Amino acid sequence: MPAKYDICHIMPERYNTPSCSICGAKEKSVFCSLSNAQLKEIDEVKGGQIYAKGETIFKEGSYSRGLFCVSKGKIKLSRLGASGREQIVRFATVGDVIGYNSMLSKKPLSASAFVIEEAAICFIPAETFFSMIKAEPKFSLEMLQLTAKNWDTASRLVTDMAQKTSIQRLAEMLLWLKETFGLDEDNCIDIQLSREEIASMVGTATEAVIRLLRNLKEKRLIELEGKKIKLLDIHGLVMLADILD
Amino acid sequence: MPAKYDICHIMPERYNTPSCSICGAKEKSVFCSLSNAQLKEIDEVKGGQIYAKGETIFKEGSYSRGLFCVSKGKIKLSRLGASGREQIVRFATVGDVIGYNSMLSKKPLSASAFVIEEAAICFIPAETFFSMIKAEPKFSLEMLQLTAKNWDTASRLVTDMAQKTSIQRLAEMLLWLKETFGLDEDNCIDIQLSREEIASMVGTATEAVIRLLRNLKEKRLIELEGKKIKLLDIHGLVMLADILD
DNA sequence: CGTATGCTTGAGACGTATCAAGTTCGGTGG
DNA sequence: CCACCGAACTTGATACGTCTCAAGCATACG
Numbered sequence: 001m002p003a004k005y006d007i008c009h010i011m012p013e014r015y016n017t018p019s020c021s022i023c024g025a026k027e028k029s030v031f032c033s034l035s036n037a038q039l040k041e042i043d044e045v046k047g048g049q050i051y052a053k054g055e056t057i058f059k060e061g062s063y064s065r066g067l068f069c070v071s072k073g074k075i076k077l078s079r080l081g082a083s084g085r086e087q088i089v090r091f092a093t094v095g096d097v098i099g100y101n102s103m104l105s106k107k108p109l110s111a112s113a114f115v116i117e118e119a120a121i122c123f124i125p126a127e128t129f130f131s132m133i134k135a136e137p138k139f140s141l142e143m144l145q146l147t148a149k150n151w152d153t154a155s156r157l158v159t160d161m162a163q164k165t166s167i168q169r170l171a172e173m174l175l176w177l178k179e180t181f182g183l184d185e186d187n188c189i190d191i192q193l194s195r196e197e198i199a200s201m202v203g204t205a206t207e208a209v210i211r212l213l214r215n216l217k218e219k220r221l222i223e224l225e226g227k228k229i230k231l232l233d234i235h236g237l238v239m240l241a242d243i244l245d
Numbered sequence: 246m247p248a249k250y251d252i253c254h255i256m257p258e259r260y261n262t263p264s265c266s267i268c269g270a271k272e273k274s275v276f277c278s279l280s281n282a283q284l285k286e287i288d289e290v291k292g293g294q295i296y297a298k299g300e301t302i303f304k305e306g307s308y309s310r311g312l313f314c315v316s317k318g319k320i321k322l323s324r325l326g327a328s329g330r331e332q333i334v335r336f337a338t339v340g341d342v343i344g345y346n347s348m349l350s351k352k353p354l355s356a357s358a359f360v361i362e363e364a365a366i367c368f369i370p371a372e373t374f375f376s377m378i379k380a381e382p383k384f385s386l387e388m389l390q391l392t393a394k395n396w397d398t399a400s401r402l403v404t405d406m407a408q409k410t411s412i413q414r415l416a417e418m419l420l421w422l423k424e425t426f427g428l429d430e431d432n433c434i435d436i437q438l439s440r441e442e443i444a445s446m447v448g449t450a451t452e453a454v455i456r457l458l459r460n461l462k463e464k465r466l467i468e469l470e471g472k473k474i475k476l477l478d479i480h481g482l483v484m485l486a487d488i489l490d
Numbered sequence: 491c492g493t494a495t496g497c498t499t500g501a502g503a504c505g506t507a508t509c510a511a512g513t514t515c516g517g518t519g520g
Numbered sequence: 521c522c523a524c525c526g527a528a529c530t531t532g533a534t535a536c537g538t539c540t541c542a543a544g545c546a547t548a549c550g
Contacts (some may be wrong), residue, residue: 002308079400140385147389155355155356160326437531451528497547
């Protein structure tokens, strides 16, 4: 894991932070309901930061006194299981906010955030967040809907993890990655993950992932070329993931 | 599954609903931050209902245009996996609110709610809820913290389901039940679940649960007497669940 | 060019699901 | 109150899936 800079969260701008009002992430994020004046207010207090691939944005167990907004890049959120194995619980990309859970509960962060693809991330202090909540009910609602959606996704994951076989989970995860990061012009999932990282999503061993990927390839559902995964038959993957055949 | 009454949610009072201001659930719930005037407002629009053991409060796939507040009783929230197997994702008891996720996202309910122990439940319409959010930022925050906590719990469950062996998951679930429902004077978990229901939590077959419970008994961590489960060695259960030995 | 890292393959052991009996429990009606 | 019935629970045997370990192979990088 290369960690080129050692960085803490409260930071001078190394990155020339774009104003929230022109940030591409705005429209896709919970902040879209805020007024320009309120966005200006955030601009004045936020910290911006560029993170290289592999860097840590925050670590499970520490505290967050604010929220991170992803302006660019791809992030994985994972936690350490009891045996020390990594479990990826969520991904974040442009427009997503992360790290707010700990700020809300005032409890330690329950997951770590690592950069998968170079990222630009802004940090908004808790006080600013809370004052927005007070001032703008629409924003409250937006945040509520977001957390509700997250808990929904997570509880769906619980069912999947508990009931599906590993190949079904793998199929499911590929579809999830497709939803989150999209496909490139070749129908390949637009993110590069190691087999180990895929294993940490599926909840299995890397060896198993390799065998299962080959299995999917033999079933002509996917095509493999290094780390690139091309989806040949999305419907087939859905069928497999849901035992609908 | 006895279903003595066929009931829809929008309901005349069959149950003499207690006023929110004197309801035992209030202090333990998100509503504690509301003023007496606001509670009165809820009183005027809410519907109250008694549910017998086994009854359905709402079903996965349908829509909720409000939120249910548990005034009394014990509820399980479960969803159907792809193979049609039940997966319990959460429990609710006095002071908990359920069914709000669908109201917020305007998407179908992602879980069903069944009564485990006779329950009294109030229904608060979405419009009232939203007006409270607008009027009372403290309440917004309370709700946010709640949904955040739920998503946290769920994501912890994901890791557990993916990584732990079934006996560890069982130990974990017993501890979870203890936290949720407490112990009676005999150190028995204060809820009666069938082996099948335990299986739906742990994510395994009922036969496996039986064998695993016996295993825990042989390890002198629990004692069994019918459906009652006595916890002999809580620390031991924690150790087992976390592989810390 | 050599070393490290990630990837791939194989063989064996373990855990868990499944199927097929039995047994006990709880409620109902005679 | 007892006998009966169905549901829930328990047990055993077997098969399958998956993890682990061990080794070999490809790839990336200095």
